[in-house]
Amino acid sequence: MSQLHPEFDFDERGLAAPPNSPASELGGASALIGHVPILSLDRLTIQEKKEIKPVMIVGISGSTSSGKSLLAAILAKVFDDALLMHQDHYFQPKALCPQEKFRSTANDLNFMHKSMTDDEVGQYVIISDGYAKSEVTIDGPDADCDEAIDFLTMLGMVARVVNSGELPNKIEKPGNPGEILGHPDMVQSDLIKHEFDLSSYENLIGELRALVAKKIAAYASANINNGHHNNFIRPSLSNGNDYTEEQLDITSMLPVICFVEGFLLFTDPEGPSNDEQKAAIFKELPTDFDIYTEQVSLRLKYQSIADLTYEIQVTEPNHDEYSEDARSEYEEEIWGKNIEAKYLLQSKFDLKLFLPTNKTTAMARRFSRPEYIDYPAGERIPGQMWKSEGYFENVAWKHYVEEHSWLLDQREVDDVECRFVEKDLKGVYVRPKADAGVEETARWAVDAILHRLCLVK
Numbered sequence: 356m357s358q359l360h361p362e363f364d365f366d367e368r369g370l371a372a373p374p375n376s377p378a379s380e381l382g383g384a385s386a387l388i389g390h391v392p393i394l395s396l397d398r399l400t401i402q403e404k405k406e407i408k409p410v411m412i413v414g415i416s417g418s419t420s421s422g423k424s425l426l427a428a429i430l431a432k433v434f435d436d437a438l439l440m441h442q443d444h445y446f447q448p449k450a451l452c453p454q455e456k457f458r459s460t461a462n463d464l465n466f467m468h469k470s471m472t473d474d475e476v477g478q479y480v481i482i483s484d485g486y487a488k489s490e491v492t493i494d495g496p497d498a499d500c501d502e503a504i505d506f507l508t509m510l511g512m513v514a515r516v517v518n519s520g521e522l523p524n525k526i527e528k529p530g531n532p533g534e535i536l537g538h539p540d541m542v543q544s545d546l547i548k549h550e551f552d553l554s555s556y557e558n559l560i561g562e563l564r565a566l567v568a569k570k571i572a573a574y575a576s577a578n579i580n581n582g583h584h585n586n587f588i589r590p591s592l593s594n595g596n597d598y599t600e601e602q603l604d605i606t607s608m609l610p611v612i613c614f615v616e617g618f619l620l621f622t623d624p625e626g627p628s629n630d631e632q633k634a635a636i637f638k639e640l641p642t643d644f645d646i647y648t649e650q651v652s653l654r655l656k657y658q659s660i661a662d663l664t665y666e667i668q669v670t671e672p673n674h675d676e677y678s679e680d681a682r683s684e685y686e687e688e689i690w691g692k693n694i695e696a697k698y699l700l701q702s703k704f705d706l707k708l709f710l711p712t713n714k715t716t717a718m719a720r721r722f723s724r725p726e727y728i729d730y731p732a733g734e735r736i737p738g739q740m741w742k743s744e745g746y747f748e749n750v751a752w753k754h755y756v757e758e759h760s761w762l763l764d765q766r767e768v769d770d771v772e773c774r775f776v777e778k779d780l781k782g783v784y785v786r787p788k789a790d791a792g793v794e795e796t797a798r799w800a801v802d803a804i805l806h807r808l809c810l811v812k
Contacts, residue, residue: 409587409610410517412703413804416620417710418755419499419747420720422796426710427616428551429797430804433563434612438522440512442617445505446498447693449478451660451686455497457749459490466729467491469737476738493740499751501633501758504619506696507653511646513615513703520611559794563801574809575608587705587808610808619754621707622698623761624781636694644699649692656685706807707783708800709762714752716790721747775802 413430415423424441431437459467471481479495497503516522553560575588587610626637663682667675725733727742735742741750756763765780770787773795779785784803786796 407520410520411587411610411612411705411808412513412517413612413614413706413708414620414704415614415616415708415710415800416618418712418717418759419618419751420717420724421618421710421712422720422793423616423618423710425551425793426796426800427614428553429556429560429793430614430800432553432560433567433797433801434804435609436611438516438611438613440509440516440522440613440615442504442509442615442620445509445617447503447505447689449496449498450664451689452496452498452503453500453690454494455750456492456494457745458492459743459745460748461490463490463743463745466735466737466743467493469729470740472737474738476736476740479738479740481740490745493743493745495740497750497754498741499618499754501619501694501697502690504617504693504697506693506700507646507649509615510696510700510703511650513613513700514646516611516613517703522613556793556797559797563797567801567805570805571608571808585809612804615704619697619758620700620704621709621759621762621783622701624701625761629757629760632691633694636691637698640695640698644695649696653689653692656689660685660689706804707779708803709759709783709785710796711763711786711789713790717752718744718747773799775799775806777806 415427417423427439427441431439467481470479471483479493482492482494512522571588574585578585578588588608622637627633660682663678663685666678667682670678721727722744727733727735729735740746762780762783762785769789770776773786773788773791775784776787786799788795791799
């Protein structure tokens with residue numbers, strides 16, 4: 356069995372670059388060392404004096420098609436130099452996701468027939484009983500559960516932002532999805548796009564930017580003149596002189612804000628109530644979680660799974676029970692470690708925003724997007740069963756309800772005005788109006804962020 360020996364690089368804070376950062380690719384850079392000038396003590400002094408701005412991590416979560424990605428994009432324009440992370444970029448390879456069975460819907464019929472005759476993906480099994488002409492059973496990867504997310508890499512990336520105020524612009528997955536699938540030439544390119552034309556929201560963005568500037572200036576000048584200090588808004592001292600709002604540079608006073616958006620971000624702070632295995636992980640969370648060590652371990656497990664996958668294939672059609680059991684054990688260890696990382700990720704969020712959405716609205720929005728419309732009119736190709744209505748009904752929405760029952764069950768009646776209220780639900784600010792429009796949601800979110808920015812603890 357081959358071994359994987361990844362190279363990791365530490366920055367000046369002793370933090371290992373996460374597997375998906377450019378620094379993780381520096382193992383092959385040793386040949387260039389001779390061309391790098393020696394770092395002088397003067398340069399070291401300058402680096403030590405470099406001011407690192409405070410960092411604020413804002414989590415935005417909700418169901419599929421709840422508007423969280425668009426909201427994050429708008430907020431990133433409202434707040435200068437904001438960073439943006441999408442959970443959709445941290446999926447595990449589908450070969451490592453748990454298996455799930457679900458039934459198709461009547462609207463899936465044509466797509467299912469195409470997939471049975473011209474499957475371009477080959478990751479799902481379609482079963483027809485010969486009687487139900489309008490639906491079939493599908494067996495394949497479940498990409499909407501906690502086990503489908505690489506939370507360890509997400510945790511490493513967020514930790515990097517917290518420590519440096521910077522976010523690498525490239526994501527490199529630990530392990531080769533093609534090798535894990537047994538197809539080394541296969542490239543995983545099914546990333547969900549997050550590109551928005553914000554031209555129709557220019558007036559809204561401009562209005563909200565002005566609101567932020569006015570609010571922060573008033574708050575900062577009051578802090579300076581009264582000798583107060585805040586975790587996020589840190590203007591220079593006044594040296595005994597009073598400052599007016601017009602004299603303050605708002606941009607320099609704002610922290611680095613990183614918006615992290617995703618459909619499975621938050622967990623009940625009291626622990627999961629509907630899953631014994633997750634509850635056990637929650638109760639035994641480590642106090643000295645070392646990201647570097649866990650990254651090394653994760654890569655070795657990926658490599659072991661790739662080796663076992665090859666062994667299973669070369670022994671077919673014989674049943675290699677030992678290799679299959681060993682692979683299952685590695686998969687469960689990876690799942691458990693990523694769920695552990697998800698729980699540890701919660702403490703990194705300075706603000707949590709949740710966007711409740713009705714099922715009918717979410718479904719209509721989802722299937723109006725190009726990714727869920729058949730090619731050539733859209734981007735859905737035969738075999739992509741996770742883009743079917745049956746998958747949404749029986750898998751995606753089911754997980755959304757199960758994972759967020761601690762928020763959904765305790766929601767109050769909708770506030771038709773969608774006003775921000777200084778009242779959270781277990782540390783999460785829940786949008787007070789389900790299916791609120793983009794402008795309503797953006798105003799509510801900005802009010803919530805300003806409240807957190809100006810909060811004195």
